[in-house]
Amino acid sequence: MLAQRCEIMFHLGQYIPRPSVVHALDPRVKILATLMLSMTILQAGPAKAVVLSIFLLGGAWLSRLSWRDIGAALKPLVFFFCFLFLLHLFFTDGRPLFPAFPAITAEGLSRALITTWQFMALVVCAALLTMTTTPSELISGIERLLRPLRAVRISSHDLAIMVSLALRFVPMLLLEFHRLREAQLSRGADFRAGSIMTRLKKISSLTSVLVIQTFQRADELAQAMEGRGYARGPRTYLRELKMGSADYTIMISTLVFIAALYVLSV
């Protein structure tokens, strides 16, 4: 029950298994495409925004993700989007749109629209990546993309292990936090009463216990990893990534699409 609750918290906006072409793509292609699209989104004007929106929705359709899935990714940020919209709407100088409300300007409206769209599009873009790619695939993709870093003596293998361990321990720490909280509640602690400061104090007392436990865990984990022959530096993997024809097709068409946007400067 508790485990399930943490499960839901952790999986919000996370990987959704579907039989789609996008799911089957090489994670490197998806990561690079997401990066390029994100940069384009941040520089887009109104015309580009329309084209990019269609492209993103096309991506969602190819990934067999529903409106509901996309909505789930955007929902936690609704407040932020509204705030952003209102901020730009009211605090941009320019021609007043309505004589009665001089604070609302035409420039403000267009700026509010485009900025809010940019952030929403970024979230959708990132969600397309994380919803179609398992965390393990993401990590192996990042590991392969960062391999050139060994030229500056940074091991992508070590980075990959660090990231995957962090991800692996997130659900466990959440579960442990709930357990601690419930153990204290059962002994009469009340995390809702009192001023914000006293509530923060109570929560921070839980955190210190959690931190100590985490250090103990880390120590044991290090020993277990050592026992299984872990050493820093190169290692081999169960699955080595391999680019197929579909991967090249998507990679090239995304590149062509972005190049076209710039060349035609829509």
Added chain:
Amino acid sequence: MIRIENLEFRYAAEASPVLCSVDAQIGDGQYVALIGPNGCGKTTLAKHLNGLLTPTSGDILVDGMNTKDSSTLRDLRRAVGMVFQNPDNQIVGMTVEEDLAFGPGNLHLPAAEIGRRVEETLYTVGLAGYEKRPTHTLSGGEKRLVAIAGVLAMQPRYLVFDEPTSFLDPAGKRRILNVIRKLNGSGIAIIHITHDMDEIVDSDHVLVMAEGRISMAGSPGEVLSRVAEMKALGLGPPQVTELLWRLRQSGQDVRETVLTIEEAVKAISSLILRKSGSGGDDARPKV
């Protein structure tokens, strides 16, 4: 063969020793139970077997490799697998197959060989079909099996289990013990740390530890025949052993050491037969 020779271990030079003049041998393919009360040094001793800790004085030789020799450390870790008590602290991968691939990946094995080992070890521990399962969604017993499989994928010759059945329900315990027996049957030497006397019955050899020393050693029968000493160490012998021991204490003529329920039934029914006079169908106890 693992030879432990006059092992002494202290965490710091001035600290009192955690382990003191420990001598023992673990033969190829042997099933050794290491038993003792909490804090007697069992886990510390276990961590010496694959070089996670090295002796303050004395030596440990695993198939001729000294655990102090850093040049053979990788081969040592490959030979002696350690399964720790808490599976949550030793599972590295986010999915079952990734976790099993961790050890072989550290050994730089090619992908095809890693895949073969993952499949094989999952089958051995009875978790075939669990490849893609996220590790944090597994039950306590399944996590233990994944932890065992993760070590097994390194194809060790010796496997050390640190209290492998703690916190499990009876069915979960049986499942783990069956896997351990099966692994021993396939030729892997087992070092099974426990404080549950019921679990030493299957072993070939028992080492009893108390306060950092080996206080008794022998076959399960030999060790369990010393019920009074075991009780003094705070270790409860299996119920059937203690029942027969008490019968003997009260002056009944029964076999000294009984390890299994079957043996106990035999011993008690022959006692009843003898008590109720000689033979005759009426005299036979109704079971």
